Amino acid sequence: MATEPVNIFEYEQIARERIEQGHYDFIAGGATDEITIRRTRAVYDSIMLRPRMMVDVENRSMATTVLGQEIALPVMLDPAGNHGAAHPEAEIATVQAAGAMGTVMVLSSHASRTLEDVAASASGPLWFQQYFFKDRGLTLEMAARAEEAGYSAICMTLDAKIKPKRERNIRNDYVGAESPNYAQLDLGTHTWKFAADAPAGPSDIRDVASTWDDLDWFASSINLPVVVKGIMAGEDGRLSAENGAKAVIVSNHGGRYLDTTPATIEVLPEVVNSVAGNAEVYLDGGVRRGTDIFKALALGARSVLIGRPLFWGLAVDGSPGVAAVLELLRDELDATMGMCGCPTVESISSATIDTVSPLLASFPSPADFR
Ligand SMILES: Cc1cc2nc3c(=O)[nH]c(=O)nc-3n(C[C@H](O)[C@H](O)[C@H](O)COP(=O)(O)O)c2cc1C
Structure with a gap:
């Protein structure tokens, strides 16, 4: 019997025993009924792969670029607050794993x-x-x-203006840790406690009134490229690119803000079409298998990002645990590409997936079943 977890779901099972209940529920949970979280997985599972044979897949490569930076695999590390809840070395452990695996955090x-x-x-x-x-x-x-410290892009999260209702946190009386990132700042009369990922309401220092003009202002005021996160409509993808974003992340914040949205992969093609090559398009939400990554790439994402699995890897084994989670995804994606006849990320296309049963093409009308 293998003693190491063999997939990300098993990482979560072990992590759940090691992370204090309030923290675990904060990480794993989502808004209200958590319907979006379940839908996200269900939609990946409903997309079918259509493998092609007799393609030379001896030399396979998962390498790609994001904003001109080479990454070894099309999986990046999502922004997620308070890694200290899962491991004492927190983001230091995570960033070492990202570097070892050759991808962006x-x-x-x-x-x-x-x-x-x-x-x-x-x-x-x-x-x-x-x-x-x-x-x-x-x-x-x-x-x-961030620029001064050597960061090479700024990711603006657009979908976290309004406080979400997270019922697990309410039941647990959960209070998130404050981040030292704001410790040196004079926050004046700002009343917001910097609880990770959970703004406190209208007195929040986040700008609930911000609009596309503010994105345009921000993108033209800083030197670094701007990535926007939280896009769930094609039109918003187009507006992001028009207002200076160099990349958009199709994201519903892992189902943590608005419940009952579509799965991200359902809106991905609409965003890709609407952005029309004027920005790069990435996707996050529920990515747990190499086949999920393959499906996202087939529908036009340049890369995916993962959130919760980082915490599961950290809780199980710190930095090597995060690297192991990325290795699992890398190896599953590699095998999927090989079996589908796609040796490179560029060769993955929508021709390799089906969203409705091919049986329908054989029996197009109800009369055919009689
Ligand atoms: C514990 C936790 C904290 C998060 N904190 C942030 C954050 O500070 N900023 C942000 O833009 N997204 C945050 N997110 C959302 C992630 O970036 C990402 O959109 C989401 O986790 C992706 O779904 P997945 O967890 O199913 O992979 C957080 C997610 C989790 C689970």
Whole structure:
């Protein structure tokens, strides 16, 4: 019997025993009925692969680029607050794993370590995630700090303006940790406690009034490329690119804000079409298998990102645990590409998937069943 977890679901089972209940529910849970979380998995499972034979798949490569930076596999590390809930080395452990695996880590502004400390431990490319603050000076100051520390892109999260209802957290009286990232800042009369990923309401320092003009202003005010996160409509993808974003992340925040949205993979093709090559398109949400990554690439994503699995890897084995989670996804994707007859990420196309049973093509009308 293998003693190591053999897939990401088993990582979660072990992590669940090691992470304190309140933290576990905060990480695993989502908004209200968690319908989006379940739908996200169900839709991946309903998409079928159509393998092609007699293709030379001896030399396979998962390498690609994001914003011109080479990554060894099309999987990046999502911004997620408070890795310290899963392991004492927190984001330091995570960033070492990202570097070892040759991919980008997007650091959450709600990290358990300062953005400067994480950058000092990085051996690969890093992006920094933040929000539009009511205080425009603070908005620019965070981006400038990230640039100064060596981050190469800023990821603006657009879908976290309004406080979500997370019933597990309410039951647990959960209070998230504050991030040291804001410790040196003079927050004046701002009343928001920086609980990871959970704004406190209308007195929040996040700018609930921000619009596309603010994105345009921000993108033209900083030196780094801007990535936007939380796009769930084709039109918003187009507007992102028109207002200066160089990449968009199709994301429903892992079902943690608005419940009953579509799965991200359902809206991915619409966003890809609407962006029309004017920005790169990535996807996150529920990616747990190499086949999920393959399906996202087949529908036009350049890369995916993973959130919760980072915590499961951290809880099981710190930095090597995060690397092991990425290795599992890498090996599953490699095998999927080989079996589907796609030796490179460029060769993965929608021709390799089906979303409705091919039986329908054979029996197009109900009369055929009589
Ligand atoms: C514990 C936790 C904290 C998160 N914190 C942030 C955050 O600070 N900023 C952000 O943009 N997204 C945050 N997210 C959302 C992730 O970036 C991502 O969209 C989501 O986790 C993807 O779904 P997955 O967990 O199913 O992979 C967080 C997610 C989790 C699970």
